[in-house]
């Protein structure tokens with residue numbers, strides 16, 4: 001496969017998916033670009049790709065699914081034209097369930113041809129006790145090897161056109177039901193009203209007039225605001241939220257899951 005440009009396109013509120021997608025683009029070599037769809041303004045731009053492009057589509061797993069963005073499905077601003085695509089989902093050491101399959105279905109719907117898919121490990125957004133040091137050195141070594149194998153496979157493929165339905169990835173249809181969020185992060189007295197959280201929130205859930213809370217109907221619980229608040233002022237504060245996190249820590253903390261790759 002002779003591609004002229006590799007574009008890494010990702011949604012990544014806490015940065016792990018971005019890290020993987022950008023590194024993969026670099027390892028595949030040549031002319032690379034990246035598009036961060038975490039930023040709202042980048043989701044407002046329509047992007048078109050040709051069959052001479054190669055795209056990497058990356059997203060984190062939320063509740064075994066792709067993140068559901070209010071009023072604007074993820075990747076809805078992209079259009080391929082039989083464009084080969086590599087699909088990446090990152091997850092926090094529990095499981096990725098139907099997210100990779102959902103991404104493959106979505107990619108095909110948008111005119112892309114999935115040629116590879118991967119489920120990759122990262123720190124769980126809500127706890128350092130679940131994969132807190134991941135991706136670690138072993139993850140990156142395995143990643144580089146997988147990228148080299150992928151590159152060799154792509155070089156062996158002529159045109160992607162005939163491969164539209166060739167990639168098979170795990171998951172079930174119908175997908176797991178999406179859960180409605182009942183929590184949102186709140187700021188405490190350390191807040192200096194700097195406005196950083198308003199800027200980094202991918203859904204516009206925080207208003208400059210009400211920095212203490214967030215709009216529950218827009219909040220996707222991504223924790224970008226929590227991780228990027230320079231004062232450490234924002235956090236999920238409900239006991240019920242932390243009870244769930246503690247249960248997850250007990251179940252998934254001691255286990256080490258490994259990356260999975262699927263190629264056409």
Ligand SMILES: Cc1cc2nc3c(=O)[nH]c(=O)nc-3n(C[C@H](O)[C@H](O)[C@H](O)COP(=O)(O)O)c2cc1C
Pocket residue numbers: 011012013014015016017018059060061062063064065090091092093094095096121122123124125126220221222223
């Ligand atoms: C709302 C939410 C739901 C999540 N659901 C899952 C899940 O179902 N399985 C899992 O293993 N990790 C889950 N995670 C962890 C993220 O998938 C993981 O930390 C991911 O790498 C974050 O990507 P990012 O750093 O690119 O934002 C969830 C995280 C959040 C914020």
Ligand code: SF4
Pocket residue numbers: 187190191192193194195196197198211228229230231232233234
């Ligand atoms: S980023 Fe933190 S300190 Fe800045 S406005 Fe938001 S909550 Fe306040």
Ligand code: SF4
Pocket residue numbers: 013184185200201202203204205206214218219220221222223224225226
């Ligand atoms: S308010 Fe909600 S959606 Fe916005 S950054 Fe914070 S957790 Fe994410």
